[in-house]
Amino acid sequence: MATSASSFRSKYRAATDHVVTGLAILATVLVVVPLVAIFVYLLLKGASSLNLDFFIKNPVPEGESGGGMANAIVGSGVLLGIASLIGIPIGIGAGIYLAEYGRGTKLANAVRFTADVLNGVPSIVMGLAAYSLIVIPQHHFSAFSGGVALGIMMIPTVARTTEEMLLMVPNMIREAALGLGLSNWRSVLSITVKTASPGIITGCMLAFARVAGETAPLIFTALGNAFWSVNPNREIEALPLQIWVYATGPYEDQHRLAWAGALVLIVLIVLAVSLVRYVTSRGVLKGAS
Amino acid sequence: MGVGIEVTNLNAWYGTNHTLQDITLNIPANHATALIGPSGCGKSTFVRCLNRMHETNPIARVTGTVRIGDMDIYSDAAPVEIRRRVGMVFQRPNPFPTMSIYDNVAAGLKLNGYKNKRSLDEIVERSLKNSALWDEVKDDLKSKSGASLSGGQQQRLCIARALAVDPEVLLMDEPASALDPVSTSKIEDLIFQLKSQYTIVIVTHNMQQAARVAEKTGFFLNGRMVEFDSTHKIFTNPSDKRTEDYITGRFG
Numbered sequence: 001m002a003t004s005a006s007s008f009r010s011k012y013r014a015a016t017d018h019v020v021t022g023l024a025i026l027a028t029v030l031v032v033v034p035l036v037a038i039f040v041y042l043l044l045k046g047a048s049s050l051n052l053d054f055f056i057k058n059p060v061p062e063g064e065s066g067g068g069m070a071n072a073i074v075g076s077g078v079l080l081g082i083a084s085l086i087g088i089p090i091g092i093g094a095g096i097y098l099a100e101y102g103r104g105t106k107l108a109n110a111v112r113f114t115a116d117v118l119n120g121v122p123s124i125v126m127g128l129a130a131y132s133l134i135v136i137p138q139h140h141f142s143a144f145s146g147g148v149a150l151g152i153m154m155i156p157t158v159a160r161t162t163e164e165m166l167l168m169v170p171n172m173i174r175e176a177a178l179g180l181g182l183s184n185w186r187s188v189l190s191i192t193v194k195t196a197s198p199g200i201i202t203g204c205m206l207a208f209a210r211v212a213g214e215t216a217p218l219i220f221t222a223l224g225n226a227f228w229s230v231n232p233n234r235e236i237e238a239l240p241l242q243i244w245v246y247a248t249g250p251y252e253d254q255h256r257l258a259w260a261g262a263l264v265l266i267v268l269i270v271l272a273v274s275l276v277r278y279v280t281s282r283g284v285l286k287g288a289s
Numbered sequence: 290m291g292v293g294i295e296v297t298n299l300n301a302w303y304g305t306n307h308t309l310q311d312i313t314l315n316i317p318a319n320h321a322t323a324l325i326g327p328s329g330c331g332k333s334t335f336v337r338c339l340n341r342m343h344e345t346n347p348i349a350r351v352t353g354t355v356r357i358g359d360m361d362i363y364s365d366a367a368p369v370e371i372r373r374r375v376g377m378v379f380q381r382p383n384p385f386p387t388m389s390i391y392d393n394v395a396a397g398l399k400l401n402g403y404k405n406k407r408s409l410d411e412i413v414e415r416s417l418k419n420s421a422l423w424d425e426v427k428d429d430l431k432s433k434s435g436a437s438l439s440g441g442q443q444q445r446l447c448i449a450r451a452l453a454v455d456p457e458v459l460l461m462d463e464p465a466s467a468l469d470p471v472s473t474s475k476i477e478d479l480i481f482q483l484k485s486q487y488t489i490v491i492v493t494h495n496m497q498q499a500a501r502v503a504e505k506t507g508f509f510l511n512g513r514m515v516e517f518d519s520t521h522k523i524f525t526n527p528s529d530k531r532t533e534d535y536i537t538g539r540f541g
Contacts, residue, residue: 172383176447178345180397180454181373190400195387285389285434 039266046263049256054264059226059242065253069261071228073268075143075237076212078230079222082147083211087154088204092193094155095162095200100188112163119156126153127217135221143229143236146222150214154207161203165196201280205273212269215240239265291488292358292457293318294339299353301334301343308334310512312353316505321480321489323503323520325496327540330509332492336460339490340375341368357458373397376451376487380463382443384435384450390417390426393435393446397454412453419486420449421479441472448479452487459483461491465498477502496536500524508532 053068060067094111102108130149135141169192177187193200211217215238218224223235224245230236239261246258294316301309309331316322324332337343338351341362355362362371384393392399394413403409413430417423422445426438435446444464451459461480465473480489480502493499499506500520507517508529516523516532527533534540 176383179372179377181369182400183369186400
């Protein structure tokens, strides 16, 4: 039997429930709106300048119309390839150390702290670091130095997500592996890391997507290159660099290409991330958690 | 075939906590031996000392000798080698969640470098039959994850995984405590069958379970072994007052 007090309480509970649900929905909308807005705006501004030339031609001299960003698209690919080769293995290795070997040690705490600080270092400082470590000794700009700057930026994100994901693997899984007579390294690589791999891959993709749009670290390193180049030892163009140069330039034609470049950059990042997700999810079994 | 286990003056610590004190007992080959006692009495620590899992905790320490068959496990061999001869089944089912049923059973062999595919198939089948799971999973061996099975099936999968490495001893740390009564009785039937081939040591909170499956029972209290005798004697005519108090439900 409902007394008036208890019916008031149940109404109050229902109202609270509605308010909290409403706030959650509002927050979701606030997250999605800017993303959709940016994408729609890019489509409106950039799609009209997209044509086959954009993907297969190099830039034309200032003032001339036409031309494309083929060299920048490929250059971004080369830079991100170098960055991933550096950032992902080192990041995952550091994450494995933090979670599986160094737990509670002073070195691990120092590494974790360093990674967090590194994550907060402005990206232009990464560019300056790569400039002084690689460009100055070599006496020339290069795709390699740009890749290193981006790779270093990937390390903290990859390392910390790897650590977090490994810590989420229940200890009883490690015990099961050791109990079968597996050596420690075997258990870490084939059981613990494998169990955490979906989360680790997500971390790598986050880091990848983040540096894919970076301009500042490339200014003193990759420099930019108006011509086609895939040589890691030479200057190279990158989409964000080209967008920045065109967007700040005086010509209307360049502005349009910059919009198109930004659209292409976003689409390529989404494609790359989706492709990795698709490839890595194919082997997942029914009921695997 | 199973081998006997001789434990002499075994002491174990977690940090400064002396969790096992001067344990000496002989566990007979090809029998099931049950260890009972209240929570925190050291019975789980004891079985973890029999395959050197205890020392995987950095603050843990052990002294004393444990002979399994002809091997002194604390001086003759590396932990990795011992754990292949002494299998373990844990309290909560812990199949490898990203692996198929087949790969779960084959994990111990495959990851130790065993490559012969055909005999691997045979070992997986035999292990699953020995753990009474084969008929339930034979059609999904490679398509379903070990984590997709029910709790009771998962625990039998873990038993199959332990059997696949062909151990001589099987340690079971409360293997049925997280399972429903039907799954529990399946595990108990299994223990009954397996002891012809393996020496089984089972930790249990459930005294009826000890009475049903084990020929020998040890009663642990506060890190010491109070009494070790035939299960029948422990449950009908214990020599120690504390054993009697425990099995009649006066504490614990």
